[in-house]
Amino acid sequence: MSISAKDVKKLREQTGAGMMDCKKALQEANGDFEEATDILRKKGQQLSEKRADREANQGLIVSRVSDDGKKAAALEINCETDFVARNDDFQDRAQQFIDIVFENEVESVDALMDIEIDGLSVSQHLKEMVGKIGEKIKISRIVFAETDGYYISYIHPGNQLGVLVEFEDAISDEKIGRNIAMQVAAMDPVAVTRDGVDSSVVEQELEIAKDQLLNEGKSEEIAEKAAQGKLRKFYEQNVLLEQKFVKDNSLTVENYLDENDTPLVKSFHRLQLGNDS
Structure with missing residues (x-):
């Protein structure tokens, strides 16, 4: 059966699969779009299984915080190469997944895998991404948290490191909060206070x-x-509050917060790409 370029383009737009894969799927399905879509999904499943043992150490850290600072989420999504991590579609999907975590208040990767988007589970979407991209794709970590205080998020340029910092109360100057989040990113503390070690x-x-x-x-x-x-x-x-403040070593982090009438830090989450600690 002859398959038109228009049909191939239409299937590509619907599934995101490569042009040749779409053409082959349409030929196998005798032009039936629904069957061709199923063929592409099965191909993605098979490719996902084949690549399950591959290393996926590249990817992105993304986060989201509510406007009132009371709710926060972060996510690590991995792929095999930095080239894929820089792809606009991969980044859009990462944002879609963090929105799902945030809006559904998801607290574990396993729970996220079962949530449906447009009739398919997140797990199935990841398998489709594998089929389209040709690399192992996985979501390795998520964080969802709520507070009576205030959350600040910081994503280091390149999206390979992200931080959520929880303050004991609302803060008036988000620049100060961001400085503390950058401190956590740079100095990798093990706890907020000695009692937390x-x-x-x-x-x-x-x-x-x-x-x-x-x-x-x-x-x-x-x-x-x-x-x-x-x-x-x-x-x-x-210990975070005892560390020298990176922007002024004459102060500790606690001194810096006190001098700026900013509430103390209650907790933090630091996600670094490929580092599960």
């Missing part, structure tokens, strides 16, 4: 510091005291 991390830092001092010939008593000093240094470097 996992006890196992504290024990490990003390043990490492003490062992180093003992190996240097220090006595048990001196090593014990000096290890506490090293732990304080660890806090200063890794």
